[in-house]
Amino acid sequence: MRLLGFVAALAVSLAVLLGAPGQARxxxxxxxxxxxxxxxxxxxxxxxxxxxxxxxxxxxxxxxxxxxxxxxxxxxxxxxxxxxxxxxxxxxxxxxxxxxxxxxxxxxxxxxxxxxxxxxxxxxxxxxxxxxxxxxxxxxxxxxxxxxTGGAELPRWFHEGVAESVANEVSLMRAEALAGAVFGPGVPPLSRMEAAFHGDHAQAAVAYAAARDFTTWLRYHDVEGAQFRQLLSQLRNGRSFEQSFMDAYEVPLEELDAQWRSGLFGRFVWFPLLGSGSLPFLLVGPVVGFAWVRRKRQLAAAWARMEAEEEAERAARIERAEYMLGSWT
Missing domain, CATH: 3.40.30.160 (Collagenase ColT, N-terminal domain)
Structure with missing residues (x-):
């Protein structure tokens, strides 16, 4: 019953958020x-x-x-x-x-x-x-x-994406806009993202959502987020935008973009259920997706600490055993 109450409350919250008018940017x-x-x-x-x-x-x-x-x-x-x-x-x-x-x-x-x-x-x-x-x-x-970045010249999708991602990582409205593009007209390529920002309301909403999602994906590409910070350092050191990605991620920006796009369908598979009445899955989908992205590096770090503690404990036991054996000889 407690779980059903939680789902009901979350459903109301989602209805309010998804039904609210578009926020000013x-x-x-x-x-x-x-x-x-x-x-x-x-x-x-x-x-x-x-x-x-x-x-x-x-x-x-x-x-x-x-x-x-x-x-x-x-x-x-x-x-x-x-x-x-x-x-x-x-x-x-x-x-x-x-x-x-x-x-x-x-x-x-x-x-x-x-x-x-x-x-x-x-x-x-x-x-x-x-x-x-x-x-x-x-x-x-x-x-x-x-x-x-030392005032480096950055494309608009990167500036707006980082600002959206770092300022407020969870946005159901942005998720809905991006999912609609994934299962609709498609997500515009990076080369056309600038024009999308200047398009109509729907086009601009997709541009903001895509830029936000891609930069969040870049931020959590590795466990500690070191690659993203290295990217900013390279830009600060005067490297070009494209070369900074190559230096930090060891693959071209185009390949990173392709990897991100290849995972969009699976991550937003919940979207078609909007019209099918499968609300529980709708509730879980975005939350699970965000939780996975947000906590990936924290969970990995926690596992590493646990393994280190277990290893230290094993080493201590061995050392005690060796000491006890030595005391008998």
């Missing part, structure tokens, strides 16, 4: 203006500054409390201590972000990595409350990725 891009007006209030967090109007004080202080931990987590994921100086503008509506930065009206958050400047809105274009934590984490990753 956060981006990294080339800003034209950044004509944001100076706010009357600010909070200083180390070398970071959060600027806001008094009516947003509660939200600003909540973000300030979380900011150091979020930045430290991002640094761990990218494998490098990074300059934490930045300015974060907290504004009321997504339209203010668009007008101030020259970005599209559907953008609720945007970052200018070279300047370490971020703008996020309390309300999405449709007026609904935005997820400030997710928005800010996404933009923080854009700034951190720029600094971790």
């Amino acid at each position: 956060a981006e990294q891009g080339t800003m034209q203006g950044w004509a944001l007006q100076d706010a009357t209030s600010q909070i200083v967090v180390g070398r970071a500054v959060i600027r806001f109007e008094p009516w947003a004080a509660e939200e600003a202080h909540e973000l300030a409390d979380e900011l150091p931990g979020w930045w430290a987590e991002i640094e761990r994921e990218l494998g490098r201590d990074l300059d934490d100086g930045m300015t974060i503008h907290l504004v009321s509506h997504a339209g203010q972000v668009a007008r101030a930065t020259g970005m599209p009206n559907w953008v609720s958050g945007v970052a200018h990595p070279p300047r370490g400047e971020i703008a996020i809105a309390l309300h999405n274009p449709d007026g609904s409350p935005s997820d400030l934590g997710t928005l800010l984490r996404h933009e923080l990753v854009h700034v951190a990725l720029y600094r971790a």
